[in-house]
Amino acid sequence: MKVVIIDDEPKARKLLKILIEENCQKVTTVFTAEDLLSGVQIIKAEQPQIVFLDIEMPEHSGLEIFDFLEETHRNFEIIFTTAYSEYAIKAFELSAVDYLLKPLRLDKLSDAIDKAIINIGKSHINIKLDELQKSLKSSNFKKIALPVADGIKFVNFDDIILLKADGMYTKVHVQDASELLISKPLKHFEELLDTIPMFYRPHRSYLINLKYIKEYYKKDGGYIIMDNDETVSVSKDKKEEFLTIVQNIG
Known part of the structure; x- marks a missing residue:
């Protein structure tokens, strides 16, 4: 070689x-x-x-x-x-x-x-x-590279609704209603997006884009409904922090 x-x-x-x-x-x-x-x-x-x-x-x-x-x-x-x-x-x-x-x-x-x-x-x-x-x-990075089966898909941060853990893979839900299965664990994306304030991890299985939160319910331990109707649980140890964050959005 x-x-x-x-x-x-x-x-x-x-x-x-x-x-x-x-x-x-x-x-x-x-x-x-x-x-x-x-x-x-x-x-x-x-x-x-x-x-x-x-x-x-x-x-x-x-x-x-x-x-x-x-x-x-x-x-x-x-x-x-x-x-x-x-x-x-x-x-x-x-x-x-x-x-x-x-x-x-x-x-x-x-x-x-x-x-x-x-x-x-x-x-x-x-x-x-x-x-x-x-x-x-640019002084402001706006896209992330996602390795998919037939190549690389560049997705705007703004278009990502949530990321969901699936074993050592991650399912990325985007605004066009598509779901991308990426061969990286959720931890990888948490570290990669840690400087992007719109992303928050309310539960070990989810990383969400705060702008796509539709509703929050206190019952059943607390859970979020996203704009794509995906239900996201909120961990007990994250509940207080999450409520503080969403109350200050906007």
């Missing part, structure tokens, strides 16, 4: 190359480039399976890579290497784009490569990268 590293920092390139060569047996060849255009030429010539790509480089950002590659040369996985702030990292997570934070950690590197190998040819990186660029340019 071939890997290309594109990074303008010589030390960063050297360290990543050593880490890959010494710890990733599935990788047979590692190529390096000091800028995006040089990296693009290597990609065209060598057709790698994985590209490690720095974002902040002189002349051209790593995010511009597909501006220089025809569709026929885009059949590889990208793992971004970045020193971006925590705020910008949220954009990566919401866009479902793989990344490694600098300074690099070996355990994270191995996990990223294993994940990339599984996703080669089926992760729809073009769509993800486009959404990532939009998010990084």
Whole structure:
């Protein structure tokens, strides 16, 4: 398996190359480039399976890579290497784009490569990268990437009514009356949406969008009726907090 590293920092390139060569047996060849255009030429010539790509480089950002590659040369996985702030990292997570934070950690590197190998040819990186660029340019992230059977569906936060736990999966109910089954646990979405104030977890099985609450009933321990008529229980330990929140909505 071939890997290309594109990074303008010589030390960063050297360290990543050593880490890959010494710890990733599935990788047979590692190529390096000091800028995006040089990296693009290597990609065209060598057709790698994985590209490690720095974002902040002189002349051209790593995010511009597909501006220089025809569709026929885009059949590889990208793992971004970045020193971006925590705020910008949220954009990566919401866009479902793989990344490694600098300074690099070996355990994270191995996990990223294993994940990339599984996703080669089926992760729809073009769509993800486009959404990532939009998010990084905006000060307000508005969409989340949901991996579905035939690709990636980007859904506006405002269109999500609720998320319901289904074992290690999550059912996402959206405003167009569709229900998406996502191969991620509810905990994943709770962590991903923790900075979005409209989402609240009233029960271990539900994460709801507060704007879609239709009614609340105190009987039977307390439960919510959402706009799509889904019934959501409220845990005893969340009842007081929930009532305080809804009384202050608007």
